[in-house]
Amino acid sequence: MKSLERVLGPERYLRIRNTSVLMVGAGGIGCELLKNLILCGFGTIHAVDLDTITLSNLNRQFLFRQKDIDQSKSLTVVKAVQNFNYNDCKLEGHHGNIMDTEKFPIEWWDQFSYIFNALDNLEARRYVNKMALFLRKPLMESGTTGFDGQIQPIFPYVTECFECQPKVTPKTYPVCTIRSTPSQPIHCITWAKEFLYHQLFDELEDKTQDQRRQLESETLDRQEIDNLLRESNELAELRRMVLEPGSQFAQELIHKIFQVDIERLVNIESLWRTRKVPEPLDLLELQHELDALLQEPRSQTILVKDTSTWTLLENLYVLIRALESLQKRISSGEESCVPFDKDDEDSLNFVVAAANLRSVVFHIDPKTKFDIKQIAGNIIPAIATTNAIISGFLVLASLPFYDQEPRSRGDFGPVPQTSSTVFTSIRPNKYVTAAALSQPSPLCPACSLSARGILHVSQKDAPTLGQLVEIIKKKYGYEDIALILGKAKLIYDVDFDDNVDRSVLEVAGFVSGELLQVQDDNDELENLEFYISLGDKNELPELVLRQKVKEKEKVKENEENGTGELNNGALEPVEIIDDEVEEPPTKRQKILDIID
């Protein structure tokens, strides 16, 4: 017997050899995960990712090399692992967006026995979660931030799904978005904290990384690269001024960052073909009012207005005060540098004001100091070893599913009861904590408030909308329904029957991959969500709908069961208390996000 067969058990080994699994995301966790899947002998593995490889990926993602920069992640990983594909697994890479219904229709998803998420963004994870719910396939969810990591097996409708618990998400962005073309507040905050503040006041690492090469890995625009390099060099000059008390440091900095640099950016026309052109600050025009504000002692109160949005002038005021204070701390020799800390008032004020001023320039809504503190405090780097540990658990946790013969759709046998979610919690007496899977939350917008299935419609012999309504009512026991196509397009209800005599195929937007919502007009049965699949048959999914639980009863039920946290969408971290720890319990998020 082969050794792998011995470790896995001969029957399970055969099932794994003959199965097909999907890995969504080929970044930090994905590289490690794919290695583990291949060396465990999974018969067929598909990898999907829409990203290309950048220089910054190389020190965390061991399957990528210098020569792969700018190549597709998914196509590169499947090639790279051939080097050690000792088990002859079949590999398929797909460069594309997992949410693309044309490229990845629901029939495509159906070929997999297990879905592994190694994703770094919330929207895609929600989508994959929904696909798992539609198809009632097991989904392995994962995430890491810093030393924290977690895996969570999801057995749709039997255990908690990805959306049963509300999520908080930090993330990182391409350099060019941050430096040249921001479009969201987070881009400006990241710029202010990770770039501007870092360059001016933080300890700088030695320049082993070639800046030009890094930029070249992300954009082909020569003019943009030259400009960004020039910006950095000038900033280095300004950094020297921090050490000279009495210099015009604050004024010069603001002039450079929000006027000169922006004017130069405006001149790079290639950047603005599809974007709104930024508007440099006119400091001369503002000078008079700003001086007045600076001389008025009562202006101090601006600094503590945490929850209201500062005006342009107020942001300038705060930035100047923060700059003066930071300059004093450094030039006095008290501190050689001041690394960013959200609890250090000067560094936070600097980041808030600089981010907001940049937002103004780029026509983005500014944020309050309170909000920016939350966001800026959340940016934690990914750690390769955490990804390695978590990826090991991802595969281990999927193995019990293959202990049994495949069952009917949605029936997972005893596996959900014996499976656990695992998260790292490094203590003197243990390294990880495993916890039994919870039941779905009765308040979950994805898996509890709606049933799901695939609606097959024959392209040759499609029903009229009126017929479809009758079939749905009869099959699932609704008295009267409303039908909503896509996000919000009402196509039928009792007062709107204009379309009933038309074939559903003539209803605009009734296409494969679109979602069709069925709502009970009497509010008694739960909603139903169909994934429309046009093909050669007419068929509705076999489902038994649950009675709607009224909001109040749900809360009560929840309390009695002592299960889910009643977070109700609030961004509250879940506290995990361990009865055996000597260290005070730490707060942690229930599912963490990858920064990549």
Added chain:
Amino acid sequence: MATQLRLRSAKILVINLGAVGTEVVKNLVLGGINSLEILDDSSVVEDDFLSQFFLPNENVVGKLKLPLVIDRIKDLNNRVNLSINTHNISESILSEGYLSKFDLVIATELKKDEMIQLNKVTRKLNIPLYVSGVHGMLGYIFTDLIKHESTSEKDLGNQPRETGTKLSPSKTITKVELNLTKDKELVTVSDEFVELQHFFVSKNLPTQLNRRQMKRLSAAFPLIFSLFECKKEQLENMKTEEIVALLRDTSNRICDLFGIPQTVVTDLSIGAVLQQAYTEFTPSAAILGGALAQDVIQFLSGKESPINNCLILDAFRSEISIYVL
């Protein structure tokens, strides 16, 4: 920053490039260690293809292993100063002259007597030592880092931390600096280690586990220690029933020695370990290699307090426990 600096100056020796060794090397090289030497005198065997992903995907069975993998490892990060050594392991691990070239030693898949001999030398030379190995779904990391101090910033707990508090029998808080404005404490922890030879005769478990913990102790613990008493070559030549009897007998002895109830080792767990003993398995190796490399990086940077001193992975139960032996 400080982490990077110390990583850049440390010289690390990795002994044996098996499953765990491969994972550790990958992680340390990616993490930007300064200099790494791999010591392994073995030739490639069929089972190496289970998880040693630096091996070329072709028939190289019987060839010396390290020259086949060095280029691929270098390829990960060419700034790391990487060297290989295919000199006889049994001799090298006894050579003070050789070992004294390193700041830290990571040994994988060693036999019990080899590990104890190596540890004698590392102790004498004052070199921190990590030892690790895998048996399918089970695995271990042992540490003898001699004596170590680490300082890290922690969130304020429900109660303030106090100097002198013992976090475990071998971890003591030696300094606490409060930073109220940040809701943080700067906590210094001092770690004491014992030589690995004491692990095998330790009486510490009953004092650190309560009755409930003792009852649900993972069978991985006594079984891994039992496997140190049953050599791989010995097991290979035995019939299944003989191995079961041997493991039952040995684990009973081990349980008595450590003061563990014999009942934690069920027939089922012996049956399972039969299939796992001395077999490499990638997911377990990935977890151990990740944890070990992370601990080495923390150790070198003096930040988080390290693993002290016996970590046991039981992948059947998704459990990683740490005991102080």
